[in-house]
Amino acid sequence: MTNESPIVRISNLRLERGGRTVLSDINLEVPRGRIVAVLGPSGSGKSTLLAALTGELAPAAGTVEVLGQSVPQRRRDLLELRKGIGVLLQGNGLLTDLTAAENVALPLRAHTRLPDAVIRQLVLMKLHAVGLRAAADAFPRELSGGMARRVALARALALDPPLMIYDEPLTGLDPIASGVVMDLMRRLNDTLGLTSIVVTHHVHETLPVADQAIVIANGRIVFSGTPSQLESSQDPLVHQFLKGEPDGPIAFDAAPRAPEAA
Incomplete structure (x- = not known):
């Protein structure tokens, strides 16, 4: 695999949940x-x-390649692939009875046999990268929403994954905390040589840090291009979404959703 090859390649993908097609003809x-x-x-x-x-959901049709390989079905192979993918969940997922440092150390303790002293130094490096080294011994309840999100980001970066996935990273954050998180995402992506996929409905906060944007609506990709191309698009689907208009080609909540089809 060359450095020029895509870190993610999706071809003719169809995804189903509960027997219902959620996405089809996805190429990315x-x-x-x-x-x-x-x-x-x-x-x-x-x-x-x-x-x-x-790898949580197997394709109904088509292929998904991540980090140069098809996403495996065997659990052991899948767990190995996931070491190269950092995931920041919208709910943070921090364990409340552990300190910030102990939360960040979890992936290192689970997937490496490094000595405690080395793990401690690595954890402090990750917390420093997100501007929270001084909060190493604080518990999640002692952190603001934005700080907790950054601790979760430090934990997602613990194993130095080449690919970061952010699932609605701004949920529940105020505008200032949102700006801090998005600026940090851009800076970490550049300084650590990461690739990042950000799933979000926070359009105006995300586009300034993005290199590429895709819009999903009505079960397919309706736009793929640069943020500037997106903002100048005249496509009715794209226009309705960007403007937040209730009437248009996107039928909001017109039918019951399959579980986890967010």
């Missing part, structure tokens, strides 16, 4: 070093696409 390549924003209304299938990238 994510070049290395980019931040790609995956945008769309609630229920459009953004999180379903993430489930395919991490």
Whole structure:
């Protein structure tokens, strides 16, 4: 695999949940070093696409390649692949009875046999990268929402994954904390040589840091291009989503959603 090859390649993908097609005819390549924003209304299938990238959901048709290989079905192979994927969940997922440092150390303790002293230094490096080294011994309840999100980001970076996936990273954050998280995402992507996929409906906060944007609506990709191309698009689907208009080609909540088709 060359450095020029895409870190993610999706071809003719169809995804189903509960016997219902959520996404179809999905084709996408994510070049290395980019931040790609995956945008769309609630229920459009953004999180379903993430489930395919991490191997949680097997394709009904088509292929998904991540880090140069098809996403495996065997659990052992899948766990090995996931070491190269950092995931920041919208709910943070921090364990409340552990300190910030102990939370960040979890992946290192689970997947390496490094001595405690080395793990401690690595944890402090990750917390420093997100501007929270001084909060190493604080518990999640002592952190603001933005700080907790950054601790979760440090934990996602613990194993130095080449690919980062952010699932609605701004949920529950105020505008200032949102700006801090997005700026940090861009800076880490550039300084650490990461590739990032950001699934979000926070369009205006995300586009300034993104290199590429795709919009999912009505079960398919309706736009793929640069943020500036997106903002100048005259496509009715794209226009309705960007403007937040209730009437248009996207039928909001017109039918019951399959579980986890967010």
